[in-house]
Amino acid sequence: KQEVTQIPAALSVPEGENLVLNCSFTDSAIYNLQWFRQDPGKGLTSLLLIQSSQREQTSGRLNASLDKSSGRSTLYIAASQPGDSATYLCAVFSSGTYKYIFGTGTRLKVLA
Amino acid sequence: GAGVSQSPRYKVAKRGQDVALRCDPISGHVSLFWYQQALGQGPEFLTYFQNEAQLDKSGLPSDRFFAERPEGSVSTLKIQRTQQEDSAVYLCASSPAQGANTEAFFGQGTRLTVV
Numbered sequence: 769k770q771e772v773t774q775i776p777a778a779l780s781v782p783e784g785e786n787l788v789l790n791c792s793f794t795d796s797a798i799y800n801l802q803w804f805r806q807d808p809g810k811g812l813t814s815l816l817l818i819q820s821s822q823r824e825q826t827s828g829r830l831n832a833s834l835d836k837s838s839g840r841s842t843l844y845i846a847a848s849q850p851g852d853s854a855t856y857l858c859a860v861f862s863s864g865t866y867k868y869i870f871g872t873g874t875r876l877k878v879l880a
Numbered sequence: 881g882a883g884v885s886q887s888p889r890y891k892v893a894k895r896g897q898d899v900a901l902r903c904d905p906i907s908g909h910v911s912l913f914w915y916q917q918a919l920g921q922g923p924e925f926l927t928y929f930q931n932e933a934q935l936d937k938s939g940l941p942s943d944r945f946f947a948e949r950p951e952g953s954v955s956t957l958k959i960q961r962t963q964q965e966d967s968a969v970y971l972c973a974s975s976p977a978q979g980a981n982t983e984a985f986f987g988q989g990t991r992l993t994v995v
Contacts, residue, residue, distance in 0.1 A: 867925040
């Protein structure tokens with residue numbers, strides 16, 4: 769059974785810092801991995817989608833990497849801003865299933 | 881609208897009441913998912929539709945939960961005889977193709993509170 773873990777659960781950093789959020793999964797048989805952002809009381813906004821054949825994806829100040837064999841993904845945020853404050857969720861789509869399995873998220877606070 | 885739309889945004893139900901939650905996916909999207917998110921937790925899978933076919937309902941927590949997508953577009957999640965443990969945010973997502981090779985787009989969710 770696929771399990772997804774995110775570390776740390778919460779993170780508070782000063783503005784301008786580069787930071788790394790971690791996601792690990794137990795079953796490497798995945799179709800893809802997606803990183804989402806969730807603001808309080810809101811739905812999920814897709815940030816980056818990495819297919820199983822890819823190693824990384826970049827969008828603006830965000831870079832996500834995928835190491836399927838070790839069951840890990842990292843989300844790198846460069847030059848963090850207060851507007852980046854949110855909960856970041858990773859989700860894996862396991863092979864042979866019809867579902868994303870989510871981690872419990874990392875709650876990020878960027879201090880001005 | 882351009883995104884996934886869910887209604888109502890908020891619903892307060894008395895214990896034992898039946899509720900119906902609606903999801904309007906992005907037009908033309910084949911896949912539709914329902915998720916349940918408890919406070920402070922990640923979303924938990926409930927069910928998946930490919931067009932009008934419900935291909936996976938393994939996440940529905942009890943037979944009080946029922947979902948349908950009769951014409952392959954709008955979907956409704958129905959909860960009968962609501963209990964306090966049903967209080968959560970219910971999220972709907974759609975994606976343009978079957979399977980997992982495309983991005984999933986989520987709605988704003990319906991926050992259900994059972995009192």
